[in-house]
Amino acid sequence: MIRFENVSKRFDSGGRQIAAVENVNLNIQKGKIFGIIGFSGAGKSTLVRCINLLESPTEGKVYVDGVELTGLSEDKLREHRKKIGMIFQQFNLFKSRTVYENVAFPLRRSKLGKAEKEEKIEGLLKLVGLEEYKKSYPSQLSGGQKQRVAIARALANDPQVLLSDESTSALDPQTTKSILKLLKKVNEEMGITIVMITHEMQVVKEICDEVAVMEKGQVVEKGSVFEVFASPKQEITKAFVDSTSNLSRIYELVEEGSPMTALKEGQCILRLRYLKQDVSDALVSHISRKYELDINIIFGNIELIHENPIGGLVAIVSGERKNIQEAIELLKEKNIGVEVILDAGTVRKNNTQCA
Numbered sequence: 001m002i003r004f005e006n007v008s009k010r011f012d013s014g015g016r017q018i019a020a021v022e023n024v025n026l027n028i029q030k031g032k033i034f035g036i037i038g039f040s041g042a043g044k045s046t047l048v049r050c051i052n053l054l055e056s057p058t059e060g061k062v063y064v065d066g067v068e069l070t071g072l073s074e075d076k077l078r079e080h081r082k083k084i085g086m087i088f089q090q091f092n093l094f095k096s097r098t099v100y101e102n103v104a105f106p107l108r109r110s111k112l113g114k115a116e117k118e119e120k121i122e123g124l125l126k127l128v129g130l131e132e133y134k135k136s137y138p139s140q141l142s143g144g145q146k147q148r149v150a151i152a153r154a155l156a157n158d159p160q161v162l163l164s165d166e167s168t169s170a171l172d173p174q175t176t177k178s179i180l181k182l183l184k185k186v187n188e189e190m191g192i193t194i195v196m197i198t199h200e201m202q203v204v205k206e207i208c209d210e211v212a213v214m215e216k217g218q219v220v221e222k223g224s225v226f227e228v229f230a231s232p233k234q235e236i237t238k239a240f241v242d243s244t245s246n247l248s249r250i251y252e253l254v255e256e257g258s259p260m261t262a263l264k265e266g267q268c269i270l271r272l273r274y275l276k277q278d279v280s281d282a283l284v285s286h287i288s289r290k291y292e293l294d295i296n297i298i299f300g301n302i303e304l305i306h307e308n309p310i311g312g313l314v315a316i317v318s319g320e321r322k323n324i325q326e327a328i329e330l331l332k333e334k335n336i337g338v339e340v341i342l343d344a345g346t347v348r349k350n351n352t353q354c355a
């Protein structure tokens with residue numbers, strides 16, 4: 001649906017060149033929800049604004065539904081832009097227009113008859129759950145309601161693509177959930193491809209199918225959400241993934257010398273991660289029984305992404321050294337990632353490490 005080919009965008013800023021986007025190649029498939037995540041200044045908004053040419057790339061080509069937008073005349077571009085709706089963190093509604101008038105605005109030059117237009121707008125207001133508010137002004141609405149108006153307005157021209165630039169960043173967690181649910185509905189029921197910019201991995205986890213991680217203008221990692229969560233490769237990706245669970249707290253506790261992490265001789269602290277789909281065996285109780293190990297789980301975070309369990313455990317394991325080592329081997333064979341975070345064996349006896 002969307003293809004970036006060697007896209008770069010540079011800005012001149014006081015005689016200095018800023019490379020906001022550098023040589024990005026990306027394919028976004030039709031019907032998907034595609035996340036773009038990165039820290040502030042990474043180039044996310046600039047990249048996404050290259051899709052509807054709110055920014056024109058300094059180099060490279062952008063294709064939407066097979067048409068190279070970067071090569072179109074103004075007229076043609078205006079026509080094609082209708083296929084692309086956009087929503088923003090700050091909603092960008094017309095303050096002096098009612099909810100109804102805001103949603104009607106993109107249809108002002110449409111060829112639809114009066115009755116058809118009305119029906120269309122009513123339908124959109126129903127879709128976003130704001131039928132009762134059509135005469136209200138934006139100042140009379142909550143943030144979540146304003147974003148619903150913006151979504152209805154963005155859908156007025158029947159777009160194929162919806163660009164969302166931090167559309168939930170100004171909202172509380174519960175409202176965020178309800179907006180994400182609405183976007184998912186728009187994606188599933190209307191088949192609209194959604195590009196979601198966010199700096200929250202939780203948003204990616206909740207609704208995206210695929211994700212690209214941006215750093216300093218470049219896409220440094222991309223893949224299915226499951227792949228990226230299960231085995232993040234870049235440091236920045238690991239940090240984003242860790243931000244959605246409590247598991248990385250263990251590193252701080254070890255650093256702080258917390259009593260929770262004080263080990264007796266022979267014990268070690270393991271972090272286990274699900275790395276593959278379809279992990280359904282009761283592995284923890286299995287290794288506990290088979291190798292006569294005590295396993296004290298101190299952190300756990302397991303949830304489902306696209307119906308597959310993902311996440312992990314942090315546990316203190318005690319037992320015979322040899323048995324711990326064999327248990328680790330078995331876990332690895334079963335596609336569980338094992339990291340030895342702290343090992344009383346290595347602290348006291350270098351020759352008997354857990355792994």
Ligand SMILES: Nc1ncnc2c1ncn2[C@@H]1O[C@H](COP(=O)(O)OP(=O)(O)OP(=O)(O)O)[C@@H](O)[C@H]1O
Nearest residue numbers: 011012013018020039040041042043044045046047
């Ligand atoms: N119109 C502009 N003129 C000059 N520099 C710009 C312009 N727009 C963006 N930049 C610069 O390009 C870089 C990328 O900015 P961009 O807004 O795309 O980042 P972002 O990832 O969306 O950040 P945020 O999460 O804060 O929204 C930044 O260094 C920014 O200062």
Ligand SMILES: [Mg+2]
Nearest residue numbers: 044045046165
């Ligand atoms: Mg931005």
